Amino acid sequence: MDAQSDEPMTIAVIGPSRFPIREPYAGGLEVVVAKEVAALRSRGHHVTLFAAAGSEGHDPRFEFTAMSGVAGFGDSFYPKGGYEADAAEFHRLMDHLAESRFDVILNHSLSHVPLIRAAEMDARMITTLHCPALAPMQDAFDQFGGLTGMVHAVSRSVLGSWRVPQGAEVIPNGVETRIWRPHPPSATTHTSGIPPRAVWCGRIVPEKAPHLAVDAALRAGMELDLAGRIGDDRYMRTVLAPRLRQAGDSVRFHGALGRESLVPLVARASVALVTPCWEEPFGLTAIEPLACGTPVVALARGGIREILRGQPGVVLVDPGRDPASALAAAVPVALTFDRVATARAAAAAFSHERRIDRVEARLRALPIGVAG
Missing domain, CATH: 3.40.50.2000 (Glycogen Phosphorylase B;)
Known part of the structure; x- marks a missing residue:
């Protein structure tokens, strides 16, 4: 042929x-x-x-x-x-x-x-x-x-x-933009007068570091939705679970979610936190929120740094010695971004x-x- x-x-x-x-x-x-x-x-x-x-x-x-x-x-x-x-x-x-x-x-x-x-x-x-x-x-x-x-x-x-x-x-x-797309605002978005709510999604493993998202959300005075499959039992038990207990109702752990539940959770969040503690190969969990118009605050590691530099709707944070505080400090900037422009730019690029x-x-x- x-x-x-x-x-x-x-x-x-x-x-x-x-x-x-x-x-x-x-x-x-x-x-x-x-x-x-x-x-x-x-x-x-x-x-x-x-x-x-x-x-x-x-x-x-x-x-x-x-x-x-x-x-x-x-x-x-x-x-x-x-x-x-x-x-x-x-x-x-x-x-x-x-x-x-x-x-x-x-x-x-x-x-x-x-x-x-x-x-x-x-x-x-x-x-x-x-x-x-x-x-x-x-x-x-x-x-x-x-x-x-x-x-x-x-x-x-x-x-x-x-x-x-x-x-x-x-x-x-x-990302499939027919799936990952903007949703009507709800009480979780900052435009409604209700305190903003963050979201984190991905594998529950040390290199993805969801515990940093918990720390950052609490320091920023935000509630957090955390969704993902537990890929490391020891990390979940010794690092993340104690933080979830300490956070109480401020953090909701949803476990692994299918797209029907995950997409609206991400699309209606005020901001997505992306917290790699390794040289992230790509960062699909950062691209998906952007396609929904949800701004992203991310640690600048690996592919995240490469792919999202200059992308509308993104604040890249130097991991440094206190990444949770750096993430929290960047949230107010992210909340000012135009969600329509963010989604449009992500759809064009990814x-x-x-x-x-x-x-x-x-x-x-x-x-x-x-x-x-």
């Missing part, structure tokens, strides 16, 4: 193996994969999703089960033998893909196996880097070089933590359709049927 034609392509998408691709999404990676698959299918492409058990719209014959439902102290936790079992399932999938007829393989997994097997595929493989360097994947790049296939990265910041011999194209993530346009153009440019 001529790669430049408008004919539908046959695409394999390899998702992450730890959590299913379904609502409520476990994290930003799962969101990106779900929306990419849906968008490519809506454009007429034949897309097969390979993902964790419990996913929606995937091929259950090759689903990942080794880490499904495994509880631990962190999202990177592997039980004894878990990593080896996970890798074996990826090898089984790559055996299948090597014998199948796909035009292209889009790899969003965090496994080294697709990288070391890429040269065996008839289809071109593109791996997207969603997180800072992982040792087994980096070892694959170091050992196999360009034989690992083509590479995308969600930001220059995350790409900078990897050594990719063949180079990579940066294609930022996007449209999901714009991202898929770039991905599809990249796929159309590939010499289909020639691996490498």
